[in-house]
């Protein structure tokens with residue numbers, strides 16, 4: 242069993258895309274996977290179930306002490322059941338209230354009650370360093386960092402590294418970097434190749450060999466509330482997610 | 497004189513790119529422009545001056561009451577001087593402390609002391625709803641929202657709208673939406689055309705007619721600490737920023 246945060250404070254690098262499609266790929270490989278959406282944008286929620294009215298979400302669990310099982314939604318897919326703990330937009334302003342309390346272990350407490358039912362828990366985190374992101378890192382065994390092969394995104398990697406150090410030296414000494422995965426890969430640009438070389442030089446085997454190619458199919462799938470496995474099963478990006486799932490599974494077994 | 501926040505809680509849509517290059521375009525049209533970087537990632541700071549050690553930044557002004565003029569950096573460009581109030585990475589964890597105080601008018605107080613020296617103040621905001629973003633909106637006359645022509649980015653627009661309503665009904669009744677500008681425009685995808693139609697239908701003339709095309713030149717410029725005007729003066733994206741500056745200037749005169 243592993244709890245994994247998909248995190249990068251840089252925005253728009255593919256955190257939600259990776260969370261949803263890695264969860265689908267792991268499910269296809271007979272793992273029982275819970276997706277926890279901690280981003281008030283609710284993109285993981287929209288990508289999996291569309292725009293539905295939700296009664297119980299992460300907000301009610303944190304603010305009203307509702308048992309977490311009550312909020313978990315089962316989503317029947319052709320390749321198996323996926324499970325989701327959704328996030329509402331109201332979580333944004335509530336997050337500023339939660340930050341006032343200084344309690345950063347609420348996520349760890351919630352996931353303690355759910356862990357035994359799943360092989361993996363994947364947490365989609367919001368961009369920017371915030372208590373929502375810190376609480377997710379504190380609750381996690383490992384982190385996967387999606388990275389765009391661009392200059393500004395590369396800059397952010399050192400900040401992500403320092404943040405993980407702070408968490409490891411404080412609230413969660415066991416937090417490991419499972420790996421960095423390049424997303425929106427476009428081999429035609431020199432910039433992308435320069436960034437990939439730099440990432441491999443700096444990170445060594447912490448950089449996954451698998452890269453997720455840029456393909457418009459990825460950006461279309463959420464508007465149909467479909468994972469890439471269903472929407473474009475033959476796409477190179479789908480193959481990349483399936484290979485990544487294999488690699489993540491073997492790295493977690495070695496953790 | 498206008499204070500404008502460049503904001504969208506969705507990550508990676510081009511907030512920093514728009515702030516830096518719109519500031520450059522307005523400077524070329526003989527306006528005196530201050531860029532305020534409120535994102536702890538410091539991408540606007542890196543894009544304008546590279547990775548320098550900074551003594552006084554936004555953090556020292558907010559936490560140590562240093563006069564704001566002391567932190568303003570002058571950057572000599574071929575087309576005129578640009579001005580920057582930089583952000584350090586330490587602002588991220590300090591932000592959680594600032595949120596505890598509940599004081600959201602600190603940015604307004606800082607900019608009151610600088611306003612008289614400039615024609616425009618453009619504020620680059622971080623992704624996610626946070627006190628850094630709220631404080632910037634409270635200090636602003638108007639907001640420009642960059643938008644990627646993709647499904648998940650379109651979802652976020654209604655949340656941005658609700659957030660502006662909350663601010664208008666509370667701390668800043670004068671806050672106006674100057675406009676929404678489509679960035680990373682790629683006419684080849686059907687998805688992009690569908691999103692553009694939807695934006696025009698929902699927003700009417702609040703949607704700028706000018707779109708910023710996707711071009712790798714934009715992503716390369718920050719690694720040289722150059723604005724697009726210097727790095728790729730003939731690029732279609734540069735032309736778009738110059739046209740956008742004209743349009744923003746006439747909309748602000750009518751505000």
Ligand SMILES: Nc1ncnc2c1ncn2[C@@H]1O[C@H](COP(=O)(O)OP(=O)(O)OP(=O)(O)O)[C@@H](O)[C@H]1O
Pocket residue numbers: 251252253254255256257258259280284366367368424425426453454455456457458459460461478505506507508623646647648649
């Ligand atoms: N490999 C890819 N190819 C093409 N488009 C992609 C790819 N990965 C992600 N996208 C698209 O890029 C946009 C950003 O991705 P996504 O929303 O997953 O990033 P994020 O890091 O979760 O963003 P945020 O920081 O706002 O949470 C989305 O519109 C998504 O559909």
Ligand SMILES: Nc1ncnc2c1ncn2[C@@H]1O[C@H](COP(=O)(O)OP(=O)(O)OP(=O)(O)O)[C@@H](O)[C@H]1O
Pocket residue numbers: 250251252253368391392393394506507508509510511512513514535539621622623679680681708709710711712713714715716733
């Ligand atoms: N028109 C464009 N064409 C090509 N690349 C672009 C364009 N606009 C932005 N980019 C690139 O896309 C990435 C995201 O842009 P940027 O960092 O400006 O977004 P942001 O909204 O400020 O992100 P964040 O939410 O992390 O603050 C950057 O690498 C940038 O160089």
Ligand SMILES: [Mg+2]
Pocket residue numbers: 256257258280284365366367
């Ligand atoms: Mg996301």
Ligand SMILES: [Mg+2]
Pocket residue numbers: 511512513535539620621622
């Ligand atoms: Mg930015």
